[in-house]
Amino acid sequence: MKLRNSMGGRLEEFEPLDPARVGIYVCGPTVYGDSHLGHAKSYVSFDVLVRYLRHTGFAVRYVQNITDVGHLSENSEFGEDKIQRQAALERVEPLELAERYTRSYFEDMDALGNLRPDISPRASGHIPEQIELVRTLLSRGHAYRSGGCVYYSVRSFPGYGKLSGRRLDELLAGARVEVQENKRDPLDFALWKKADGGHILKWRSPWGWGYPGWHLECSAMAMRYLGETIDVHGGGLENIFPHHECEVAQSEAATGKPFARFWLHNNMVTVDGRKMGKSLGNFVALKDIFARFDPAVVRLYILRSHYRSPLDFTEEGLRSARSAFERLSELRTRLARTAGEGAGSDAAADLAASLSRSFRERMDDDLDTPGALAAVFDFVRAANSMLDGGSGAGDASMLRDLIEDLCGGVLGIARRQDRDVLETGQEKLVEALSLARSALRGSRLFREADEIRRIVAEAGYSVRDLPDGTSLIKKS
RNA sequence: GGCGGCGUAGCCAAGUGGUAAGGCAGCGGAUUGCAAAUCCGUCAUUCAGCGGUUCGAAUCCGCUCGCCGCCUCCA
Numbered sequence: 001m002k003l004r005n006s007m008g009g010r011l012e013e014f015e016p017l018d019p020a021r022v023g024i025y026v027c028g029p030t031v032y033g034d035s036h037l038g039h040a041k042s043y044v045s046f047d048v049l050v051r052y053l054r055h056t057g058f059a060v061r062y063v064q065n066i067t068d069v070g071h072l073s074e075n076s077e078f079g080e081d082k083i084q085r086q087a088a089l090e091r092v093e094p095l096e097l098a099e100r101y102t103r104s105y106f107e108d109m110d111a112l113g114n115l116r117p118d119i120s121p122r123a124s125g126h127i128p129e130q131i132e133l134v135r136t137l138l139s140r141g142h143a144y145r146s147g148g149c150v151y152y153s154v155r156s157f158p159g160y161g162k163l164s165g166r167r168l169d170e171l172l173a174g175a176r177v178e179v180q181e182n183k184r185d186p187l188d189f190a191l192w193k194k195a196d197g198g199h200i201l202k203w204r205s206p207w208g209w210g211y212p213g214w215h216l217e218c219s220a221m222a223m224r225y226l227g228e229t230i231d232v233h234g235g236g237l238e239n240i241f242p243h244h245e246c247e248v249a250q251s252e253a254a255t256g257k258p259f260a261r262f263w264l265h266n267n268m269v270t271v272d273g274r275k276m277g278k279s280l281g282n283f284v285a286l287k288d289i290f291a292r293f294d295p296a297v298v299r300l301y302i303l304r305s306h307y308r309s310p311l312d313f314t315e316e317g318l319r320s321a322r323s324a325f326e327r328l329s330e331l332r333t334r335l336a337r338t339a340g341e342g343a344g345s346d347a348a349a350d351l352a353a354s355l356s357r358s359f360r361e362r363m364d365d366d367l368d369t370p371g372a373l374a375a376v377f378d379f380v381r382a383a384n385s386m387l388d389g390g391s392g393a394g395d396a397s398m399l400r401d402l403i404e405d406l407c408g409g410v411l412g413i414a415r416r417q418d419r420d421v422l423e424t425g426q427e428k429l430v431e432a433l434s435l436a437r438s439a440l441r442g443s444r445l446f447r448e449a450d451e452i453r454r455i456v457a458e459a460g461y462s463v464r465d466l467p468d469g470t471s472l473i474k475k476s
Numbered sequence: 477g478g479c480g481g482c483g484u485a486g487c488c489a490a491g492u493g494g495u496a497a498g499g500c501a502g503c504g505g506a507u508u509g510c511a512a513a514u515c516c517g518u519c520a521u522u523c524a525g526c527g528g529u530u531c532g533a534a535u536c537c538g539c540u541c542g543c544c545g546c547c548u549c550c551a
Contacts (some may be wrong), residue, residue: 009480029551042551072549082549164546170478171547201522214549236551241479243550268479278548304499305489310482310544317488320500327499330513358497362490373491374498384514446509453511464512471513 001364006263022060023226030067031101032086035108036283038269045266045307046234047114055410063225064117068098069124069201070212072173094201108286110476111295113412123217130212130220134191142253147182148194154187157249164241215246220319233260266307297322298415300377303369335400340393348395352402355379
């Protein structure tokens with residue numbers, strides 16, 4: 001499998017350090033608000049990577065942090081902690097707020113079908129590890145104390161800039177580097193900050209009461225759970241600089257070893273061509289989208305574009321994804337109905353082999369999910385044709401197993417509910433209406449039957465008259 | 477100002493030297509009591525524009541235009 005490595009920018013054959021095991025670290029959310037589509041794109045992308053690696057036989061340890069401290073609202077000495085600021089607004093404890101939005105985050109990710117990370121470490125729960133890392137950097141001469149804070153000395157690490165392609169003099173030329181009195185160099189960044197009066201989230205350290213700098217947690221937790229050199233480090237494109245650049249500098253200066261072998265970055269979600277972000281006030285909360293679209297549709301929408309391409313959010317795009325999702329779901333339902341005992345034909349085996357091959361080819365090419373989906377939809381047409389032609393139970397079983405494996409197991413776009421079983425009270429009523437309608441049709445009372453179909457459709461169920469009976473399907 | 481990316485049909489989107497995948501929408505047909513679903517056919521002589529390299533370019537090079545991201549917290 002080839003992946004585009006942000007470190008160097010080239011497509012490289014992926015091989016983990018340990019041939020059988022892969023360690024992945026992905027920058028998780030700062031939990032001070034509900035998740036939006038941008039989170040969905042990032043975490044769906046990495047979820048598919050993890051699923052695919054497991055599918056191809058690797059044992060994967062997937063670590064994704066939860067940032068609940070140290071993320072300041074501005075890059076200044078006196079910036080407010082985002083968690084603390086929002087906690088004050090909602091009148092709760094900072095960690096209570098973090099817990100609230102951590103749950104909200106997992107609710108949304110579960111709905112999208114993302115597998116839970118194997119470890120979801122909290123920054124606040126890893127203060128000793130972070131302090132230890134600062135001590136190491138101090139002892140190695142890469143950090144210095146000043147005004148109760150500890151800063152990383154960027155010029156002590158020659159590799160600074162190698163990930164983001166920046167050069168120190170160019171950074172200085174930029175107008176927005178703020179000179180701060182405690183720093184020896186404007187480019188230096190805080191490892192540990194002194195807590196002044198208003199800070200609630202603070203810990204005792206060798207340098208007094210304080211709290212960790214934002215970049216520190218990822219280095220400390222990644223190395224704690226995945227070792228000093230990790231196979232894959234992922235995150236959003238906007239984190240390449242400064243966040244990931246600083247992680248590289250901290251970690252490699254501390255260990256003398258490469259920090260991450262593969263850096264993967266997903267592109268942004270835009271709205272009307274503009275980046276979506278909390279600070280821009282144009283973000284689309286997942287809970288709002290889920291009220292109108294099945295989360296599986298949102299997932300398919302995301303996977304229809306490449307992880308490294310920007311995704312422009314549109315209502316029309318979501319509707320298009322919903323149609324495509326329905327088409328796929330139709331086939332899956334059809335296969336499940338037909339599947340049973342019996343030997344499969346050569347034609348079905350050929351079709352399955354063809355999809356397996358092209359799916360793998362596309363996924364092996366830097367996780368080309370749009371290409372993989374194209375292969376899936378080629379398969380959808382061919383499989384429908386076979387079923388139209390009267391393929392038997394054995395063929396259907398074979399095709400079903402494959403599509404469940406790829407779409408369910410790898411892409412995660414399978415809807416979980418069994419759509420032939422209607423369970424809620426409303427659904428029972430709809431089912432009863434449908435039976436009554438069948439009787440009307442039997443009596444050739446089509447006008448009445450059509451009226452029932454129209455009403456049931458308004459309630460969110462599509463009614464179809466098939467040669468062997470009537471099908472009821474809940475719309476997405 | 478510096479660094480990086482993008483521009484493929486009405487919309488979305490693969491394809492990085494060999495003659496334009498796929499989805500949605502549309503149109504014609506088969507099927508159907510009518511629909512829906514499904515299938516068949518159709519839908520870019522052309523890949524922002526202009527030059528160049530090549531037997532051959534959407535793919536490589538140069539220039540132009542347009543858009544976006546990062547350089548400050550952000551997935």
